[in-house]
Amino acid sequence: MNRTRRNWLSQTRRLTIAVAAIGLIGASSGCGFKLRRGYDMAFKTIQLTGFVGTSPMAAELARALEASGVSVVDSTLAATQAASASSVPSSHIVFEALLDKRDMVVSTTTAYGQIRDMTARNTLRFQIKRGDGSILVPAADLALAREMTYNEKDALAKQDELAALHTAMQSDIVNQLLRRLAAIRPDQLITPVEAPVPSVVHAPSAPDAAASR
Incomplete structure:
Protein backbone atom coordinates (compact mmCIF):
# COMPACT_ATOMS: atom_id res chain seq x y z
CA MET A 1 0.00 0.00 0.00
CA ASN A 2 1.61 3.30 -1.07
CA ARG A 3 1.75 6.47 1.01
CA THR A 4 -0.98 8.27 -1.00
CA ARG A 5 -3.47 5.43 -0.40
CA ARG A 6 -2.62 5.31 3.35
CA ASN A 7 -3.21 9.07 3.65
CA TRP A 8 -6.52 8.75 1.80
CA LEU A 9 -7.68 5.95 4.11
CA SER A 10 -6.64 7.93 7.19
CA GLN A 11 -8.60 10.97 6.03
CA THR A 12 -11.62 8.78 5.29
CA ARG A 13 -11.56 7.27 8.79
CA ARG A 14 -11.39 10.75 10.37
CA LEU A 15 -14.29 11.93 8.23
CA THR A 16 -16.34 8.87 9.20
CA ILE A 17 -15.68 9.46 12.90
CA ALA A 18 -16.64 13.13 12.57
CA VAL A 19 -19.90 12.27 10.79
CA ALA A 20 -20.74 9.68 13.46
CA ALA A 21 -20.07 12.21 16.21
CA ILE A 22 -22.36 14.75 14.55
CA GLY A 23 -25.05 12.12 14.25
CA LEU A 24 -24.67 11.23 17.93
CA ILE A 25 -25.06 14.89 18.93
CA GLY A 26 -28.16 15.17 16.75
CA ALA A 27 -29.65 12.06 18.31
CA SER A 28 -28.91 13.32 21.77
CA SER A 29 -30.64 16.61 20.97
CA GLY A 30 -33.70 14.69 19.85
CA CYS A 31 -33.77 12.96 23.23
CA GLY A 32 -33.99 16.26 25.06
CA PHE A 33 -30.27 16.83 25.59
CA LYS A 34 -29.02 20.34 24.82
CA LEU A 35 -26.02 22.45 25.66
CA ARG A 36 -26.42 25.00 28.43
CA ARG A 37 -26.91 28.44 26.87
CA GLY A 38 -27.58 30.40 30.01
CA TYR A 39 -29.71 30.61 33.12
CA ILE A 190 -42.24 42.45 44.44
CA THR A 191 -41.62 44.91 47.24
CA PRO A 192 -43.10 43.47 50.45
CA VAL A 193 -45.88 45.62 51.88
CA GLU A 194 -45.50 46.33 55.57
CA ALA A 195 -48.50 45.33 57.64
CA PRO A 196 -50.22 48.32 59.33
CA VAL A 197 -49.53 48.71 63.01
CA PRO A 198 -52.78 48.07 64.92
CA SER A 199 -53.97 50.93 67.06
CA VAL A 200 -53.90 50.25 70.80
CA VAL A 201 -57.06 50.96 72.80
CA HIS A 202 -56.27 51.56 76.46
CA ALA A 203 -58.79 50.31 79.03
CA PRO A 204 -59.90 52.96 81.53
CA SER A 205 -58.09 52.98 84.83
CA ALA A 206 -59.85 51.93 88.05
CA PRO A 207 -60.68 55.49 89.26
CA ASP A 208 -62.08 56.38 85.84
CA ALA A 209 -64.18 53.26 85.85
CA ALA A 210 -65.60 54.15 89.28
CA ALA A 211 -66.35 57.69 88.18
CA SER A 212 -68.25 56.43 85.19
CA ARG A 213 -70.58 54.62 87.57
Whole structure:
Protein backbone atom coordinates (compact mmCIF):
# COMPACT_ATOMS: atom_id res chain seq x y z
CA MET A 1 0.00 0.00 0.00
CA ASN A 2 1.61 3.30 -1.07
CA ARG A 3 1.75 6.47 1.01
CA THR A 4 -0.98 8.27 -1.00
CA ARG A 5 -3.47 5.43 -0.40
CA ARG A 6 -2.62 5.31 3.35
CA ASN A 7 -3.21 9.07 3.65
CA TRP A 8 -6.52 8.75 1.80
CA LEU A 9 -7.68 5.95 4.11
CA SER A 10 -6.64 7.93 7.19
CA GLN A 11 -8.60 10.97 6.03
CA THR A 12 -11.62 8.78 5.29
CA ARG A 13 -11.56 7.27 8.79
CA ARG A 14 -11.39 10.75 10.37
CA LEU A 15 -14.29 11.93 8.23
CA THR A 16 -16.34 8.87 9.20
CA ILE A 17 -15.68 9.46 12.90
CA ALA A 18 -16.64 13.13 12.57
CA VAL A 19 -19.90 12.27 10.79
CA ALA A 20 -20.74 9.68 13.46
CA ALA A 21 -20.07 12.21 16.21
CA ILE A 22 -22.36 14.75 14.55
CA GLY A 23 -25.05 12.12 14.25
CA LEU A 24 -24.67 11.23 17.93
CA ILE A 25 -25.06 14.89 18.93
CA GLY A 26 -28.16 15.17 16.75
CA ALA A 27 -29.65 12.06 18.31
CA SER A 28 -28.91 13.32 21.77
CA SER A 29 -30.64 16.61 20.97
CA GLY A 30 -33.70 14.69 19.85
CA CYS A 31 -33.77 12.96 23.23
CA GLY A 32 -33.99 16.26 25.06
CA PHE A 33 -30.27 16.83 25.59
CA LYS A 34 -29.02 20.34 24.82
CA LEU A 35 -26.02 22.45 25.66
CA ARG A 36 -26.42 25.00 28.43
CA ARG A 37 -26.91 28.44 26.87
CA GLY A 38 -27.58 30.40 30.01
CA TYR A 39 -29.71 30.61 33.12
CA ASP A 40 -33.44 31.21 33.44
CA MET A 41 -33.82 34.53 35.23
CA ALA A 42 -36.95 35.81 36.94
CA PHE A 43 -36.13 39.40 35.92
CA LYS A 44 -36.07 40.82 32.40
CA THR A 45 -33.87 43.89 32.70
CA ILE A 46 -30.91 44.78 34.89
CA GLN A 47 -28.82 47.89 35.47
CA LEU A 48 -25.16 47.47 36.41
CA THR A 49 -23.92 50.35 38.57
CA GLY A 50 -20.86 51.09 40.70
CA PHE A 51 -18.36 49.65 38.22
CA VAL A 52 -15.69 51.77 36.61
CA GLY A 53 -16.27 52.36 32.92
CA THR A 54 -13.58 49.89 31.81
CA SER A 55 -14.31 47.15 34.33
CA PRO A 56 -13.66 43.74 32.73
CA MET A 57 -15.87 42.20 35.44
CA ALA A 58 -18.84 44.32 34.37
CA ALA A 59 -18.22 43.55 30.70
CA GLU A 60 -18.14 39.77 31.23
CA LEU A 61 -21.16 39.87 33.54
CA ALA A 62 -23.14 41.89 31.00
CA ARG A 63 -22.31 39.41 28.22
CA ALA A 64 -23.32 36.46 30.41
CA LEU A 65 -26.63 38.11 31.37
CA GLU A 66 -27.47 38.91 27.77
CA ALA A 67 -26.71 35.28 26.87
CA SER A 68 -29.35 34.34 29.47
CA GLY A 69 -31.94 36.55 27.78
CA VAL A 70 -31.68 39.52 30.16
CA SER A 71 -31.45 43.07 28.78
CA VAL A 72 -28.69 45.16 30.36
CA VAL A 73 -29.91 48.78 30.47
CA ASP A 74 -28.19 52.03 31.36
CA SER A 75 -30.80 53.26 33.82
CA THR A 76 -34.07 52.43 35.54
CA LEU A 77 -35.77 54.91 33.22
CA ALA A 78 -34.56 52.89 30.23
CA ALA A 79 -36.08 49.75 31.79
CA THR A 80 -39.40 51.57 32.25
CA GLN A 81 -39.38 52.75 28.65
CA ALA A 82 -38.43 49.29 27.39
CA ALA A 83 -41.42 47.82 29.22
CA SER A 84 -43.71 50.60 27.95
CA ALA A 85 -44.87 51.11 31.52
CA SER A 86 -45.75 54.21 33.52
CA SER A 87 -43.82 52.96 36.56
CA VAL A 88 -40.75 50.81 37.14
CA PRO A 89 -41.67 47.20 36.31
CA SER A 90 -41.12 44.55 38.98
CA SER A 91 -39.09 42.57 36.44
CA HIS A 92 -36.26 45.12 36.69
CA ILE A 93 -33.40 44.97 39.21
CA VAL A 94 -30.28 47.00 39.91
CA PHE A 95 -26.92 45.29 40.53
CA GLU A 96 -24.68 47.67 42.44
CA ALA A 97 -20.95 47.00 42.75
CA LEU A 98 -19.67 48.33 46.06
CA LEU A 99 -16.10 47.13 45.41
CA ASP A 100 -14.55 45.70 42.26
CA LYS A 101 -10.87 45.07 42.85
CA ARG A 102 -8.06 42.91 41.57
CA ASP A 103 -4.61 43.04 43.12
CA MET A 104 -1.61 40.96 44.10
CA VAL A 105 0.45 40.63 47.26
CA VAL A 106 3.81 39.07 48.02
CA SER A 107 3.34 35.76 49.83
CA THR A 108 6.90 34.63 50.54
CA THR A 109 10.40 35.93 49.93
CA THR A 110 13.86 34.39 49.96
CA ALA A 111 16.51 35.04 52.60
CA TYR A 112 17.89 37.72 50.25
CA GLY A 113 14.58 39.55 50.00
CA GLN A 114 13.71 38.29 46.53
CA ILE A 115 10.08 37.48 45.77
CA ARG A 116 9.41 33.74 45.72
CA ASP A 117 5.61 33.46 45.71
CA MET A 118 2.79 35.90 45.02
CA THR A 119 -0.98 35.81 45.55
CA ALA A 120 -3.40 37.14 42.93
CA ARG A 121 -6.75 38.29 44.34
CA ASN A 122 -10.10 39.25 42.87
CA THR A 123 -12.75 40.79 45.13
CA LEU A 124 -16.30 41.87 44.36
CA ARG A 125 -18.65 43.34 46.96
CA PHE A 126 -22.18 43.91 45.72
CA GLN A 127 -25.82 44.36 46.60
CA ILE A 128 -28.97 43.94 44.53
CA LYS A 129 -31.94 46.29 44.59
CA ARG A 130 -35.43 46.13 43.22
CA GLY A 131 -36.49 48.70 40.68
CA ASP A 132 -38.00 50.89 43.41
CA GLY A 133 -34.68 51.02 45.29
CA SER A 134 -35.53 48.57 48.08
CA ILE A 135 -32.89 45.98 48.95
CA LEU A 136 -33.42 42.59 47.35
CA VAL A 137 -30.05 41.01 48.27
CA PRO A 138 -28.02 42.65 51.07
CA ALA A 139 -24.35 43.46 50.60
CA ALA A 140 -22.21 40.35 50.09
CA ASP A 141 -18.63 39.55 49.08
CA LEU A 142 -17.19 37.20 46.51
CA ALA A 143 -13.41 36.85 46.82
CA LEU A 144 -10.94 34.45 45.21
CA ALA A 145 -7.17 34.09 45.53
CA ARG A 146 -4.60 32.08 43.61
CA GLU A 147 -0.94 31.42 44.41
CA MET A 148 1.81 31.68 41.82
CA THR A 149 5.58 31.32 41.95
CA TYR A 150 7.68 34.25 40.86
CA ASN A 151 11.04 34.53 39.14
CA GLU A 152 12.57 37.87 38.21
CA LYS A 153 14.26 36.26 35.20
CA ASP A 154 10.82 35.41 33.78
CA ALA A 155 9.11 38.65 34.82
CA LEU A 156 7.35 39.13 31.48
CA ALA A 157 6.02 35.58 31.41
CA LYS A 158 4.88 35.91 35.03
CA GLN A 159 2.90 39.04 34.11
CA ASP A 160 1.05 37.00 31.50
CA GLU A 161 0.45 34.25 34.05
CA LEU A 162 -0.88 36.81 36.54
CA ALA A 163 -3.28 38.23 33.94
CA ALA A 164 -4.51 34.72 33.13
CA LEU A 165 -5.14 34.01 36.82
CA HIS A 166 -7.17 37.21 37.20
CA THR A 167 -9.21 36.37 34.12
CA ALA A 168 -9.92 32.84 35.35
CA MET A 169 -10.98 34.08 38.80
CA GLN A 170 -13.16 36.74 37.20
CA SER A 171 -14.99 34.10 35.15
CA ASP A 172 -15.46 32.01 38.29
CA ILE A 173 -16.97 34.98 40.13
CA VAL A 174 -19.30 35.73 37.21
CA ASN A 175 -20.52 32.13 37.23
CA GLN A 176 -21.21 32.36 40.97
CA LEU A 177 -23.12 35.60 40.40
CA LEU A 178 -25.22 34.01 37.68
CA ARG A 179 -26.19 31.17 40.00
CA ARG A 180 -27.18 33.66 42.71
CA LEU A 181 -29.19 35.75 40.28
CA ALA A 182 -30.91 32.65 38.90
CA ALA A 183 -31.98 31.74 42.45
CA ILE A 184 -34.09 34.92 42.71
CA ARG A 185 -37.79 34.01 42.59
CA PRO A 186 -40.46 36.12 40.86
CA ASP A 187 -42.25 36.78 44.16
CA GLN A 188 -39.05 38.26 45.60
CA LEU A 189 -39.08 40.97 42.95
CA ILE A 190 -42.24 42.45 44.44
CA THR A 191 -41.62 44.91 47.24
CA PRO A 192 -43.10 43.47 50.45
CA VAL A 193 -45.88 45.62 51.88
CA GLU A 194 -45.50 46.33 55.57
CA ALA A 195 -48.50 45.33 57.64
CA PRO A 196 -50.22 48.32 59.33
CA VAL A 197 -49.53 48.71 63.01
CA PRO A 198 -52.78 48.07 64.92
CA SER A 199 -53.97 50.93 67.06
CA VAL A 200 -53.90 50.25 70.80
CA VAL A 201 -57.06 50.96 72.80
CA HIS A 202 -56.27 51.56 76.46
CA ALA A 203 -58.79 50.31 79.03
CA PRO A 204 -59.90 52.96 81.53
CA SER A 205 -58.09 52.98 84.83
CA ALA A 206 -59.85 51.93 88.05
CA PRO A 207 -60.68 55.49 89.26
CA ASP A 208 -62.08 56.38 85.84
CA ALA A 209 -64.18 53.26 85.85
CA ALA A 210 -65.60 54.15 89.28
CA ALA A 211 -66.35 57.69 88.18
CA SER A 212 -68.25 56.43 85.19
CA ARG A 213 -70.58 54.62 87.57
